[in-house]
Amino acid sequence: MKNRNIFVKNHPLAEAKELWLQALEGIGFGSNMAAIQSIPVDKSLGYRLAEPVFAIHSSPSYNAAAMDGIAVHFADLAQASEASPVHLGKGKFMPVNTGNALPEGFDAVVMIEDVHYVSDEEVELAIPATPWQHVRTIGEDIVATELILPEGHKVRPIDQGAMLATGVTTIKVRRPPKIQVIPTGSELIQPGQAAKPGQIIEFNSRILAGYLTDWGAEASGSAPVIDDPEHLRKAIKKGVQENDIVVLNAGASAGTRDYTSSVLAELGEVIVHGVAIKPGKPVILAIVDNTPVIGLPGYPVSAILTMRLFVRDMVYAFMNLDTPKAEMIEALMSRPLASSMGVDEYVRVTLGQVDNTFMATPSGKGAGAVMSLVRADGLLTIPAGSEGIGAGEKVQIELLRPRQEIESTLVFIGSHDNILDVIANQLYKQRPATRISSAHVGSMGGIMAIRRGEAHLAGTHLLDEESGEYNISYIKRFLADVPLQLINLCYREQGLIVQKGNPLGIKGFADIAERKLSFINRQNGAGTRLLTDKILRDLDIDPGSIQGYSHEEYTHMSVAAAIAGGSVDTGMGIRAAAVALNLDFVPVTEERYDLILPLKFREDNKVGIVLDLLRNDRNFHEKVLSLGGYDLRDCGKVMYEQ
Numbered sequence: 001m002k003n004r005n006i007f008v009k010n011h012p013l014a015e016a017k018e019l020w021l022q023a024l025e026g027i028g029f030g031s032n033m034a035a036i037q038s039i040p041v042d043k044s045l046g047y048r049l050a051e052p053v054f055a056i057h058s059s060p061s062y063n064a065a066a067m068d069g070i071a072v073h074f075a076d077l078a079q080a081s082e083a084s085p086v087h088l089g090k091g092k093f094m095p096v097n098t099g100n101a102l103p104e105g106f107d108a109v110v111m112i113e114d115v116h117y118v119s120d121e122e123v124e125l126a127i128p129a130t131p132w133q134h135v136r137t138i139g140e141d142i143v144a145t146e147l148i149l150p151e152g153h154k155v156r157p158i159d160q161g162a163m164l165a166t167g168v169t170t171i172k173v174r175r176p177p178k179i180q181v182i183p184t185g186s187e188l189i190q191p192g193q194a195a196k197p198g199q200i201i202e203f204n205s206r207i208l209a210g211y212l213t214d215w216g217a218e219a220s221g222s223a224p225v226i227d228d229p230e231h232l233r234k235a236i237k238k239g240v241q242e243n244d245i246v247v248l249n250a251g252a253s254a255g256t257r258d259y260t261s262s263v264l265a266e267l268g269e270v271i272v273h274g275v276a277i278k279p280g281k282p283v284i285l286a287i288v289d290n291t292p293v294i295g296l297p298g299y300p301v302s303a304i305l306t307m308r309l310f311v312r313d314m315v316y317a318f319m320n321l322d323t324p325k326a327e328m329i330e331a332l333m334s335r336p337l338a339s340s341m342g343v344d345e346y347v348r349v350t351l352g353q354v355d356n357t358f359m360a361t362p363s364g365k366g367a368g369a370v371m372s373l374v375r376a377d378g379l380l381t382i383p384a385g386s387e388g389i390g391a392g393e394k395v396q397i398e399l400l401r402p403r404q405e406i407e408s409t410l411v412f413i414g415s416h417d418n419i420l421d422v423i424a425n426q427l428y429k430q431r432p433a434t435r436i437s438s439a440h441v442g443s444m445g446g447i448m449a450i451r452r453g454e455a456h457l458a459g460t461h462l463l464d465e466e467s468g469e470y471n472i473s474y475i476k477r478f479l480a481d482v483p484l485q486l487i488n489l490c491y492r493e494q495g496l497i498v499q500k501g502n503p504l505g506i507k508g509f510a511d512i513a514e515r516k517l518s519f520i521n522r523q524n525g526a527g528t529r530l531l532t533d534k535i536l537r538d539l540d541i542d543p544g545s546i547q548g549y550s551h552e553e554y555t556h557m558s559v560a561a562a563i564a565g566g567s568v569d570t571g572m573g574i575r576a577a578a579v580a581l582n583l584d585f586v587p588v589t590e591e592r593y594d595l596i597l598p599l600k601f602r603e604d605n606k607v608g609i610v611l612d613l614l615r616n617d618r619n620f621h622e623k624v625l626s627l628g629g630y631d632l633r634d635c636g637k638v639m640y641e642q
Helices: 013-026 157-165 204-215 229-242 260-267 300-310 312-318 370-375 419-430 442-451 472-478 509-514 527-538 556-564 575-580 605-616 618-625
Strands: 036-040 069-072 086-088 094-096 108-111 116-119 122-125 147-149 170-174 178-183 218-221 245-249 269-273 284-288 291-296 328-333 344-354 357-364 378-382 394-399 409-414 435-440 458-460 484-498 519-522 570-574 584-598 638-641
Touching (some): 013 269, 013 284, 013 300, 147 157, 147 419, 178 229, 204 218, 204 245, 204 312, 229 245, 229 291, 260 269, 260 284, 291 300, 300 312, 300 370, 344 370, 357 378, 409 442, 419 605, 419 618, 442 458, 442 527, 442 584, 472 484, 484 556, 484 575, 484 605, 519 527, 519 556, 527 570, 527 584, 556 575, 570 575, 575 584, 605 618
Parallel strands (some): 178 218, 245 291, 328 357, 519 570
Antiparallel strands (some): 036 170, 069 108, 086 122, 116 122, 284 291, 328 394, 344 357
């Protein structure tokens, strides 16, 4: 790159960012630069996932005893009572300890406290057993193919355990950018040394490297470089050879010992030197050997704020991730605050809440006042065209401390559907601080949660047999006083999930009843349970003739997992669950699945992202359709409003 004369020029912030972005694009920075690498889960702590992680095996992967006791067949104890205890002989029971695989042919565990041994080969039992009592069934924790972690997630210790528990041993992650922070100045000494007059303890590199690490970079500091052009030149050359980004601290101004600008102009090209911001005006943005080099001011607050402005986006761009959006709140200024015209000023503030109003108070303005940032709760930006802020004026504050995670959680209660995993992944990608907390309690459970004000959204697929309409009659009955919208998520196929190849030749519920095939049901209140009951009534089949009718699970994936594990022959569920576990499917009907949205949450940002996904995100639609068994013809459409 050619050299050019360098002058400190106060570029407006927007102009400086645009010039820097153009320079970075010119060297291909942020354009799929981050290598995607496979690493062992054991070594993945702190890395960002390059793709979502799904369970390979169900956890637990076998039906396991949840208590110490004996394994039995629940039907053998149907008549057991205190007055008429049941005796089981050899072959009718088997001792088990907690965690043992349930022996083949047994489907319940009796606690050791309830077992009376008549002899080593005979026991007496006075209490009936229910199917699968004290048994951890296959997939109770998580079912194979279910989402464990979304793309972009930063791996925590508990995440490592969850992945390993479900058979995931290697994952793909994005390599973080390698960044070196080089402090400059002959006056710098290391922490722990006694400072003489004119000497300064070097701590900036630790702060800056810490922020870089927190943003996801692989950051390191170096020994201070004295104020000498040759020493600085060598340090920069070595830094750009070994790192993806180099950050220089101090020497960026126009003092007699500030050599950074001239050395960078000699080695490469200075894109920007000087930005109209306060603090942080003398920042330098340069390119050396196709490597970004950023020269930050020496004062710690100036250095931190300018690094946030110009480097943080680079770290995330390197890893092909969106920079997390700043969390903003509205507050009232507690006192007037003057500002210099012509510069964007960043003021650290402390916050307090009075009733429902946040009050903002400046915590200090000095560029070297480290404690102003330590104490700060937020950051106020005063734009270049403003002379200041008046007392009582409304302002927007960027939070530097997180609110409770509960405030960033979208609560979903109701019927289960595999689309929720897709929504959770997309939601996290767009807004990393946000997650979905979902409780699968069935359609009626979701309606009751909305009635009690406990959820932002509820999933429901309840069919009114008289009208043939889905959900609306139930809303009018149970939520008549709640202003809400009923928004379509999808149409989906419901049917019988069976083993691959359907070896038993199951065609419908008549086969199940006549041939005494084992069945797994959904819980009371679930839309699938209501659909099952309707079909049985239409066919004039007594539920009591269905072996396993009272054996309940709470999600379609749990039903599919039980069938895949061989615990049962069949069960009602959606096609997507069968596809996910490589099972076969006997279609029964298409149903409409809707979301109930109380109007008071319609403007909530979390809800807004979900609605935008449903209505406008083609990639989201493609992911859903790839699951199998879905039709999105009305996805996002308001089906009813009251």
